[in-house]
Amino acid sequence: MTTRGQQTVRDLRRASRSTLLRHLYFHGPLSRQELGCATRLSAGSITNVTGDLLADGLIEECGSVESDGKRPRILLRVSPGRAHLIGVDVGETQVRVTLFDLALNELASADRPSADAPDPGRVVRLIAAGLAHVLDAAGVPARSVLGVGIGVPGIVEQGDGADPGADAVVHGQTFGWDAVPLGRLLRARTPLPLHVDNGAKTLGQAEMWFGAGRGCRDAVVALVGSGIGACVVADGRRFRGASSSAGEWGHTKVHVGGRPCRCGSRGCLEAYVGAAALVERWDGTLPGTGDKAGLAALLRAADAGRPDAVALLDEAAELLGASVADLVNLFAPERVVIGGWAGLLLGPRLLPAIQESATRHALAFPRSRTVVALSELGPDAVTLGAATLPLGRFLESGGTGAH
Numbered sequence: 001m002t003t004r005g006q007q008t009v010r011d012l013r014r015a016s017r018s019t020l021l022r023h024l025y026f027h028g029p030l031s032r033q034e035l036g037c038a039t040r041l042s043a044g045s046i047t048n049v050t051g052d053l054l055a056d057g058l059i060e061e062c063g064s065v066e067s068d069g070k071r072p073r074i075l076l077r078v079s080p081g082r083a084h085l086i087g088v089d090v091g092e093t094q095v096r097v098t099l100f101d102l103a104l105n106e107l108a109s110a111d112r113p114s115a116d117a118p119d120p121g122r123v124v125r126l127i128a129a130g131l132a133h134v135l136d137a138a139g140v141p142a143r144s145v146l147g148v149g150i151g152v153p154g155i156v157e158q159g160d161g162a163d164p165g166a167d168a169v170v171h172g173q174t175f176g177w178d179a180v181p182l183g184r185l186l187r188a189r190t191p192l193p194l195h196v197d198n199g200a201k202t203l204g205q206a207e208m209w210f211g212a213g214r215g216c217r218d219a220v221v222a223l224v225g226s227g228i229g230a231c232v233v234a235d236g237r238r239f240r241g242a243s244s245s246a247g248e249w250g251h252t253k254v255h256v257g258g259r260p261c262r263c264g265s266r267g268c269l270e271a272y273v274g275a276a277a278l279v280e281r282w283d284g285t286l287p288g289t290g291d292k293a294g295l296a297a298l299l300r301a302a303d304a305g306r307p308d309a310v311a312l313l314d315e316a317a318e319l320l321g322a323s324v325a326d327l328v329n330l331f332a333p334e335r336v337v338i339g340g341w342a343g344l345l346l347g348p349r350l351l352p353a354i355q356e357s358a359t360r361h362a363l364a365f366p367r368s369r370t371v372v373a374l375s376e377l378g379p380d381a382v383t384l385g386a387a388t389l390p391l392g393r394f395l396e397s398g399g400t401g402a403h
Contacts, residue, residue, distance in 0.1 A: 019041065020035060021078065025078045025395060058399040062075050085147065086148040087383040087388075088151065091114070092225070092276075093226065095127060097127060097130030098134065108135075150196045155173075157244060167181075168182055204230075207381065209388060211376040213337050225274070226291045229249060252323065295345055321353065321360070332370070354372060
């Protein structure tokens with residue numbers, strides 16, 4: 001009975017630490033009184049928990065504010081230099097590794113091309129080399145890193161053992177990854193804690209925490225790159241479905257029996273408006289042009305008034321808008337956020353037409369309550385989102401995983 005009581009006390013203390021640390025992280029700096037009002041923890045709990053967190057170096061004092069003629073109130077914040085996080089974006093043509101401090105300020109990064117068809121062994125070697133590079137460049141010891149978050153294209157089957165990231169398996173049908181044990185391959189090259197998830201889902205978490213989705217409980221964050229994916233957020237949580245594959249928006253159908261898609265089916269949205277498909281369909285690009293250079297050339301041609309380029313982008317906006325309407329009708333989100341490097345490249349030109357198409361194709365009532373907007377976090381948001389995977393574990397644990 002004593003053991004059970006002691007465990008209950010530890011659980012309550014951990015929950016209090018997590019509540020306070022999370023609130024300081026997203027809303028700080030704050031005084032102890034403000035923390036008490038916001039978290040509804042007792043004054044005694046606030047004093048005890050902040051004392052523990054200060055002693056652990058997880059939070060720090062950062063100035064003061066006047067207090068109605070009384071003694072100034074000391075402000076507290078999460079200590080940005082107390083620990084570090086690494087985010088990895090495994091794209092279809094490059095791997096980006098970025099080191100952040102605890103406040104998600106970028107300290108160092110490495111971009112390495114992964115070729116057109118990413119080989120699992122090569123990707124693992126690039127990630128390992130990138131990890132070594134960013135730690136060395138910033139002069140940061142590996143022991144200060146809370147974890148490595150990795151965003152990948154494809155479906156991620158999460159492990160359920162003691163080291164779930166090391167058990168992660170990736171199913172990437174569009175680029176030939178059939179049950180690749182990415183976590184196990186990475187574990188052989190680094191002892192750092194691993195967190196692996198679909199890139200669109202990491203983008204979604206970043207947007208919901210720091211970007212255009214902030215403040216929403218229900219949203220869809222779309223990643224438009226060489227391919228297309230989405231993160232569905234329902235009641236504040238990322239929706240995964242029974243197989244962790246929810247959000248494969250790029251493989252919904254816009255033309256039954258239409259263009260062949262890389263997934264092996266036909267008529268998928270990705271086969272029409274993914275960057276790779278747009279570049280392939282436009283005859284104004286030179287053979288061998290990469291997706292980013294090709295899409296930029298397509299936009300320049302449209303800006304110059306070339307009819308073929310204008311028509312292709314008009315069709316892309318129409319199809320994207322109709323597919324956004326499907327999201328509106330299915331999920332009734334507060335916001336649909338369009339991100340990804342291609343989404344942000346196309347967005348300034350296509351967003352008004354996408355919004356208009358969504359309005360024409362969606363049911364009027366849910367559409368009137370859905371904002372369709374562009375990402376606010378830039379083309380590297382997948383990397384930032386990947387870093388939020390270990391950050392989320394850190395906050396949930398009340399900082400107990402910090403070194």
